[in-house]
Each structure stands twice: as C-alpha cells, then as structure tokens.
Amino acid sequence: MNIYFQKTHQRSFGTYPLEGEVLMNAIAAAAETGYRAFDTAQMYGNEAETGEALAATGIARDELCVTTKVHPDNFGEADFMKSVEQSLKSLRMDYVDALLVHWPPVGGDIAPSLRLLQQALERGLTRNIGISNYTAQMMRDAKSIVDAPLVTNQVEFHPLLDQSILLRAASETGIPLASYSSVARGEVFKYPQFEEIGRGYGKTAGQVVLRWILQKGVSANTMSTKPENIRANFDIMDFTLSSIDMDRIDALNATNYRIVGKDLVPWAPDWD
Numbered sequence: 001m002n003i004y005f006q007k008t009h010q011r012s013f014g015t016y017p018l019e020g021e022v023l024m025n026a027i028a029a030a031a032e033t034g035y036r037a038f039d040t041a042q043m044y045g046n047e048a049e050t051g052e053a054l055a056a057t058g059i060a061r062d063e064l065c066v067t068t069k070v071h072p073d074n075f076g077e078a079d080f081m082k083s084v085e086q087s088l089k090s091l092r093m094d095y096v097d098a099l100l101v102h103w104p105p106v107g108g109d110i111a112p113s114l115r116l117l118q119q120a121l122e123r124g125l126t127r128n129i130g131i132s133n134y135t136a137q138m139m140r141d142a143k144s145i146v147d148a149p150l151v152t153n154q155v156e157f158h159p160l161l162d163q164s165i166l167l168r169a170a171s172e173t174g175i176p177l178a179s180y181s182s183v184a185r186g187e188v189f190k191y192p193q194f195e196e197i198g199r200g201y202g203k204t205a206g207q208v209v210l211r212w213i214l215q216k217g218v219s220a221n222t223m224s225t226k227p228e229n230i231r232a233n234f235d236i237m238d239f240t241l242s243s244i245d246m247d248r249i250d251a252l253n254a255t256n257y258r259i260v261g262k263d264l265v266p267w268a269p270d271w272d
C-alpha cells in the first residue's frame, strides 16, 4: 500500500457538488467524524471553500490528505502549472497530497498532461500524482510514461458496475483504484441484498457497500451532507464481509449501472 493510500486511511470525503454553507457544514462534520482525506477538483469550483472549511477545522496540515484534480481545459503547457498554483492558492496550501489529471484528454494522447503532472510533482506542488477516469490500457500506458509512481486511478466504483478489468489492471500496474459514486448516488439502496447482508453484521446497507469496496482493495471516496450518513460511511473498519457475502455482492456487478458516461462528460473515454 502506498503512502498516499495509507494517509487516506482508505476513506476519503468527496466534495462534489457541494458549495457554500452545505459544503462548510459537511466538511466540519466529516472532520469531526475522523475523516482526514478530502477530495476536490478544479472542475468542482469549490477549492476555495474547501480550503476555508479545512482551515476552520484547525487540523494540522500534515494530518490532512488533500486531493485535487486538474481540469482537462488546463492540460495545455501554458495553463497547467498556472492552474495548479491557483488551486493551491484557493486551497490555502503550499502543496496537495495528491494531484490527479481529472480525465484523459479528448483525442487520447495522455503523454503531455502526464508529463506536466510529473513536473508539478518535481516542483513540489504536490506530494503524489495520480490519474482519474483512465481505462486499463491507459493505466498501462501511463505507467510507462511517468517515472514517479501513480498513487491512484479514481474511477466510478460500486457493486452495480463490473470493474473487473480495471481491478486486474490495478494489480498488474500497481496503481490502486479509488472509488467515486461509491453508493451509486443512492441507486444501491434499491437492492434489498445490502440491508439483508448488513443485518448479519449489525451494519447498514451503505456500510456493507463501502466495506465491499474496501475488501476489493479500493479506497472508498464518499460524499454526504448528513452527519448520520457521514458517520456511518466512516464506521466501516470493524467488520469483515465473508467470502459468501462478497460473492453475493459481486453477482450484482452484472447490473452494469454506470452513472458517468459520455452523455454527462465530454472527456469520458470508451470504458472497459
């Protein structure tokens, strides 16, 4: 497990699409719950508020693990570094713990933005670099393009979507996956299996879903505005799903319910 993954404690708090008071309150509740890893992006337009909310928690900078992502519009040589410097200014930080390229670029040539990402690392703007929304082949290509380790590929990952190809690429390349849309934006709650399984462990449906993600070797990135959900989503380290229950949940992968595709995001690649 790489240092970035250790620092996230396998659970990170997502900030999209939060803003304003809702974002401030959610980050305060997440920090109070114990979250130390927070996920934002240039695209979310909330880096400044995230920085303000994190400063208000009073948590020491070196205890935090902050990830932001470079918008594909900033992948040009003239814009990339300037945009990262602006992100740091907005976040009120000298560095982020991980800087990701948010999407592969349209047209598919991943090399230029990855080289700029590595330069940001060399300039000390970030402690680690990573990727997001990369396919299995892109993961393999990325590994051969940059010398520094890529600490994560953040992708849509929940039990209703078959991501076995990406999981295989993660173990082959050593680039671990982190999840987004971990509870499929609520869609998982339509499946009674999670609640049924949870009863055996004294856990909720959401906790079963997130624990399944962790046991797949994937770090769970979740977002909630409700303190009770924020606490429940964090409280997933004191039980282990049996292999029978893991298999039962795996079977739901066949649903192939994908939230983020080309209809929503122009940069979405042809998914595996």
Ligand SMILES: NC(=O)c1ccc[n+]([C@@H]2O[C@H](COP(=O)([O-])OP(=O)(O)OC[C@H]3O[C@@H](n4cnc5c(N)ncnc54)[C@H](OP(=O)(O)O)[C@@H]3O)[C@@H](O)[C@H]2O)c1
Pocket: 013, 014, 015, 016, 017, 039, 040, 102, 132, 133, 154, 155, 179, 180, 181, 182, 183, 184, 185, 186, 206, 207, 221, 222, 223, 224, 225, 226, 229, 230, 232, 233, 260
């Ligand atoms: N890299 C990328 O391209 C990318 C794309 C999308 C998202 N992300 C990141 O991933 C984070 C999370 O993803 P997401 O927001 O798409 O999806 P998500 O975490 O699957 O869904 C969030 C929604 O689920 C609800 N929820 C959360 N925990 C719950 C629980 N225990 N019980 C019941 N409802 C619950 C929340 O409602 P309540 O507020 O009512 O709890 C919220 O509306 C984002 O905030 C963002 O940081 C990254």
